[in-house]
Amino acid sequence: MAYKQFSAQFLPAVETALHSLLEQHFQQDRYADLRYMMAYHLGWEGEGSGARAQGKRIRPQITLLCCAAAGGDWHNAIPAATAVELIHNFSLIHDDIEDRSELRHGRKTVWAKWGEAQAINTGDAMLTLAHLALIDLDRSLPAxxxxAAAELLQTTCLDLTRGQFLDISFETKRSIPVEDYWPMVGGKTAALLAGCAKLGSLVGGADEDRQDAFYRFGYSLGLAFQAQDDALGIWGDAALLGKSIESDLVSGKKTLPVVFALVKNNAFAQRWLAGPITIEEVPQLAEELRDEGAKEFTLAQADRLTTEALEALHEAVSEPTAGQALEELALDLLKRNR
Known part of the structure; x- marks a missing residue:
């Protein structure tokens, strides 16, 4: 598989760059604890550290693959790949605080372990390191x-905060229209994947039209992933997912199946609007959602967006081997067979 071959080269390079960046800026002993908090969150150190805690580093891999697929040398995009991974992790640290999430990858989150104030500071440090990392692009790119890469990264960060704003503001609303769902997940999930794709293609030398096509690939991929994840969060196999499938309904998340059913205003909507849902009610409500067409609708949206993503990818790619690897990564991310 092309993706596995690329990934075997990318992942060590990204980890080396991340390690080097932290060591460069936190050499003094007085900042050792701050460096440790970042290393802990990145999955390198502390109890439960290792591959599972580190995650799959999907975003830097998309950045590097899009650089290669645009016809460029992926090594030149390492600063951009490092930056987007740090942006992703900065957002996770802050999301965990805002969502009151005490666990991530089965480990205590930074705020749960060291308190909100230090977690906010750790996230801020990662955000700053991301922008410092990106400046190293000037070693291989014209100023x-x-x-342009720096502007793109800043715009992407702004999109992330917009999506998070909508997500938080929707928590106090029992229902939202379907058209409000897409800007929320577009900011929270799709914007960074789109930014990664465009950033990689920019470094790879793609013209503006192809950069836009790479952006559309990443954005549609992000929306498709979120729709798929929303379906799995209700009807998936908990053992395979590694998380409870009751949590989305019990926590009151405005996932796509829920938003769809609320608009229909049938039995599920009446129960949802009556107040918080208990774990015991989840199986019945999941069945009601299915009967009302929510699962079919959600998976249809995921299918539509997957098609859009792959069409944009085929339009953008100039190097076929890297393009094939990107398609493999996309379908793997969406838990689909080729």
Missing amino acids: VKTL
């Missing part, structure tokens, strides 16, 4: 392209 004007490095500036």
